[in-house]
Amino acid sequence: MELKILTSNSTLPVLNALIPAYEQATGNKVTLSADSAKAMVTxxxxxxxxxxxxxxxxxxxxxxxxxxxxxxxxxxxxRAVVGVGVRSGTPHPDISSVDAFRKTLLAAKSIAHTVHGASGMYIPTLLEKLGIAEQMKPKTVTRPGGYIGKVVVGGEAEIALQQIPELLAVAGLDCVGPVPEAVQKSFETSIALFSASPHAAAAQAMVDFFANPANTPLFRQKGLEHVPQAAH
Structure with a gap:
């Protein structure tokens, strides 16, 4: 049996890590397709x-x-939060406080974020909260979606702002850490079955497999907080 999962980029890495164990345990195959949050809804x-x-x-x-x-x-x-990424081998900027984070962004030659990803849609609000939205506009690089850290690794921007699991997924990028709590935003993802799924029982069993608390360390490794709760 082949099952299909549709997801966003922030949960793609952990699903890629979970699926092989599920396939080995059940003999089922899983096809995984990811996109930015906005594009996937469309x-x-x-x-x-x-x-x-x-x-x-x-x-x-x-x-x-x-x-x-x-x-x-x-x-x-x-759940995931927004983090800061820089190219591996470069100094890690100070993001230990709101003031330090503000100074880091103002001093940066350029920053990068997505437009249609969940965190990308939040970044303009974050910059407004810091009071530097206008100053950052001329040195902000954007992409519709995807892993924005690739732009930093490629030398097109100095700092990447995106959900931490997406930063961790990019080779050659260091995740400095989460942005300060006062300007942070938490993004919760849900898992559910499609109404039209022809394999509802098997799909539900896969959801239960992913929800196993034994998977929590894997979620943490991928920059996510696991929420292994019952259906609601």
């Missing part, structure tokens, strides 16, 4: 479907209300 509303979705909790709730997702199957999956 794809699903456009008719694309699968067996399991792992996406921002707000988006999953909206898709359930629209009938694409089996509402009763929704459960929390993971």
């Amino acid at each position: 794809r699903i509303r456009g008719g694309e479907t699968g067996d399991v979705i792992v996406l921002g909790s707000g988006a999953v709730k909206e898709l359930a209300a629209a009938g694409f997702i089996a509402a009763a199957s929704r459960r929390p999956f993971a």
Whole structure:
């Protein structure tokens, strides 16, 4: 049996790590497709479907209300926060306080973030909270989606701002740490079944497999807080 998961870029690394053990335990095969949060919602509303979705909790709730997702199957999956990334081998900037973080961004030659990813859509608000939105506009590099750390590794920007699991997924990039708590935002993802899944029982068993608390260290390794809760 082959199952299909649709997800966003922030949870792609942990799913890539979880799936081999699931496939070995069950003999089932899993196809995984990822995109930016906004693009994935557009794809699903456009008719694309699968067996399991792992996406921002707000988006999953909206898709359930629209009938694409089996509402009763929704459960929390993971949480992530925004972090700062720099090219490996370069000095790690000071982000230990809001003031230090503000000074680091103002001193940077350039920063980079996505436009349609969950954290990317938050970065303009973060810069406004710091009171430096206008100063940062001329030196901000953006991409529609994907791992923005690749832009930094490629030398097109000095600092990457994105969810920590996405920073950790980029070779040649160091995750300096999370942004200060006062300007931080937590992103929760949910996991659920597609209403049209022809393999609902197997899909639910896969969701239960991922929810096993034994997987928590793997989530942590990938920069996520595991939320192994019951269906709600």
